[in-house]
Amino acid sequence: MKLLMVYPNKVMVVRAPLGLGYIASYLKQSGHEMKLFDTTFMKCSDTLGDDELRAKLLQVENPDILNYNVQVNNVFDELEKNINEYEPDIIGVSVVDPNYNFGLEIMRHCKKMFSNIPIIVGGPLTSFIPDEIIKEDCVDAIGIGECENAIVNFCNKLESGGWDNTFDVENFWVKDKNNIIHKNKSMLFDSEFCIAPSLDIYDERHFSRPMAGKMYKMASVIWTRGCIFNCSYCANDNLRKLTNKNPVEYYRISNVNKFIMDLKVIKEKYKLEFIMFVDDIWPLHKPELVREFCDLYKKHINLPFHINVHCKIVKEESFEMAVDAGLRNISIGVESGNSYIRKNILNRSYTNEDLQKVFNLAHKYKIRSSSFNIIGLPEETRENIMETIELNRKLNPDSATVTIFHPYRGCSLREKCIKMGYIDNKDNKYEEVYRSESLLNMPQLSKEEIINLLNSFQLYLKLPKDMYETIKKQENDTPESLDIRNNIVLPIFNKIRQQESKWDFNKKENWWTL
Numbered sequence: 001m002k003l004l005m006v007y008p009n010k011v012m013v014v015r016a017p018l019g020l021g022y023i024a025s026y027l028k029q030s031g032h033e034m035k036l037f038d039t040t041f042m043k044c045s046d047t048l049g050d051d052e053l054r055a056k057l058l059q060v061e062n063p064d065i066l067n068y069n070v071q072v073n074n075v076f077d078e079l080e081k082n083i084n085e086y087e088p089d090i091i092g093v094s095v096v097d098p099n100y101n102f103g104l105e106i107m108r109h110c111k112k113m114f115s116n117i118p119i120i121v122g123g124p125l126t127s128f129i130p131d132e133i134i135k136e137d138c139v140d141a142i143g144i145g146e147c148e149n150a151i152v153n154f155c156n157k158l159e160s161g162g163w164d165n166t167f168d169v170e171n172f173w174v175k176d177k178n179n180i181i182h183k184n185k186s187m188l189f190d191s192e193f194c195i196a197p198s199l200d201i202y203d204e205r206h207f208s209r210p211m212a213g214k215m216y217k218m219a220s221v222i223w224t225r226g227c228i229f230n231c232s233y234c235a236n237d238n239l240r241k242l243t244n245k246n247p248v249e250y251y252r253i254s255n256v257n258k259f260i261m262d263l264k265v266i267k268e269k270y271k272l273e274f275i276m277f278v279d280d281i282w283p284l285h286k287p288e289l290v291r292e293f294c295d296l297y298k299k300h301i302n303l304p305f306h307i308n309v310h311c312k313i314v315k316e317e318s319f320e321m322a323v324d325a326g327l328r329n330i331s332i333g334v335e336s337g338n339s340y341i342r343k344n345i346l347n348r349s350y351t352n353e354d355l356q357k358v359f360n361l362a363h364k365y366k367i368r369s370s371s372f373n374i375i376g377l378p379e380e381t382r383e384n385i386m387e388t389i390e391l392n393r394k395l396n397p398d399s400a401t402v403t404i405f406h407p408y409r410g411c412s413l414r415e416k417c418i419k420m421g422y423i424d425n426k427d428n429k430y431e432e433v434y435r436s437e438s439l440l441n442m443p444q445l446s447k448e449e450i451i452n453l454l455n456s457f458q459l460y461l462k463l464p465k466d467m468y469e470t471i472k473k474q475e476n477d478t479p480e481s482l483d484i485r486n487n488i489v490l491p492i493f494n495k496i497r498q499q500e501s502k503w504d505f506n507k508k509e510n511w512w513t514l
C-alpha cells in the first residue's frame, strides 16, 4: 500500500514530527510505502513563523541565522500535484490542536478532488475528539493513540481484503458505507525494541536548528515514551487513561543498546552535530540506567545533547554522568513562580528550592539551561506573572521560553476554563493565536495585559530593576511606547545579551566562554 501522509503545519514549527518517522519505518518494514507531504516550509498564512515569533519576543539570540527559505507556492496545488504523481492508496493526515482547522481544509479539498482515495486521520487530537473528527464527511477512519503497529495492520488488512476487512483493527475507528462507525480499543504501544524512525521522509531543513545563537545540524529523538506526572495543561494524563495503564506502565524506556545503535546510524547518515531528546521526562531518576546509557553514548555517539528535565526527579549522580557523556543543554519546566498556581491550577508540586537545586546543578557543571514558563493561566494576575519573572531572575537560566497558555483539547485544565466561563466549549482557533494571543476572557487579567507581559518578559528578566518603571512605560503599543522600547530599552537589552556567556557546543572542552 502507498500512503501519502500530510503534516499540515501552518505555524511553521520547525522540529520534525517524530511520530510520522516511526510510522514510516514500520510501514516500510512491512512492505508498504509512505511519502510525507509537509507544509512546514510552505507559506500557509500571513502570520510569522514560529522561530520568527520567538525572535520578535526576544527569545532567540541572533535572529539573523534564521533563514528557512520558505516557498510561496499554493499548498493545495502542490498537494494535488503530489497526489497525481505518487498515486497513493490512502491519504493520512496528522493533527494536533493548532493545525486541525488547516488539516480539515486539506482533507475536504482532497475528498473533493480524489473522492476514491480513503482519508485516515491520526495524531494526539484524534484521541480527544474522536467523535467530532470521524463525523466529518471527508474522514473515512481515525487512528487513536500511538499507531505504529495499528497502521501496519490497517494497511495489511486493506490490501488483503478491502475496506470492510479493516473494521476490527485495534486503535482504529472505521466508517462503513452506511456511515456506521466500527470502534476498536486502543492498545499501548510496546516501544522497548521499537524500530528507529525513518528520518529520510523529512525535508533536510528540519535538521537545522538554532541553539544559543548558532545553527546546528541536529535531530530530535525520543528514548522514552509517556510521563509519570499528570499536569493539568498537558495531554499526557488523558493519553495514558485511554490505554488503561497506570503512570509507571505508561512510562516506557526503550532498550538502551538498541536505541544507541540506531542513533549511531542516524548520526553518521545525517552528519549530526547535536542530539535533541524530546522525551517528556528524561530518566535522571534512574542512575543505573543513565550509567548504562552514558557509557554507550560516549563510545558510539559522543555528541552534545539536550534533554527536558522535571525538577522533582533529578539525581546529581545521573546529572554528572550525563554531563560527562555530552549533556550541554537542559530545559526545565518552571511554568509559574506562584506556588498556588503551580499546585492548584497546573497540578505541579514542587518548591522554588527544588527548582533552584536543578538550576544550580546546571551552573555548577557549566551547561546551558533554559526555563519553560507559561503566562495567562486561569486565575493568574499580573502580580503572579511578575513572581514568575522574579523567580527566573533568581534561577538565572541562560534563556527563558515563555508561551501563552492555550486550553488544548485533552488537557484537564481546559474543562476548568470552560467551567469558569473563560472560554466557550467550541473555542479551538489556536492557529491564529499561537504564541501571540490568549483565548481566555478572564476578569482579573486582560488579553492585552498578557500580550504586553509576553512582549516584555525578557526585558524584566534581564534589565536592572531600577529600569522597571521605564519597561512598564513601553509595554503597550502606542508610538511613545515604541519609541521608549526601540531607543532606550532595547539597546541596553542587546548590550547585556552581548556580554552574556557564549556557547559553542561543537567544542569538547570550554564550550562556554565568559
Ligand code: B12
Residues within 6 Å of the ligand: 008, 009, 010, 011, 013, 014, 015, 016, 017, 018, 019, 020, 022, 023, 092, 093, 094, 095, 096, 097, 098, 099, 120, 121, 122, 123, 124, 125, 128, 142, 143, 144, 145, 146, 147, 148, 151, 189, 222, 226, 233, 234, 235, 236, 278, 279, 280, 403, 408, 409, 410, 411
Ligand atoms: C515532541 C513534541 C513536539 C515537537 C514535534 C511536534 C509533532 N507534531 O510531532 C514540537 C516541538 C515541534 C511540538 C510543537 C508543538 N506541540 Co507538541 N508535543 C511534542 C510531544 C512532547 C511528543 C510528541 C512525540 O514525538 N511523541 C511520540 C510520537 C511517537 O507520538 P506522536 O507524535 O503522537 O505520533 C503517534 C500518534 O499520535 C499517531 N499518529 C500521529 N500522526 C498520525 C497520523 C495518522 C494518519 C495515524 C493513523 C496516526 C498518527 O501515531 C504516531 C506514532 O505512534 C507531545 C506530548 C506527547 N506525549 O505526545 C506534545 C504535543 C503533541 N504537543 C502539543 C502541542 C499543543 C504543541 C504546540 C502547539 C506547542 C505548544 N505550545 O504546546 C506545537 C504544535 C506544532 C505542530 N504543528 O505540530 C500537544 C497537542 C495537544 C492537542 N490537544 O493537540 C501535546 C500532546 C502536548 C500537550 N500540550 O499536551 N511538539
Ligand code: SF4
Residues within 6 Å of the ligand: 227, 228, 229, 230, 231, 234, 235, 236, 237, 280, 281, 310
Ligand atoms: S511533566 Fe511535562 S510531559 Fe509530564 S505531564 Fe507534566 S507537562 Fe506533561
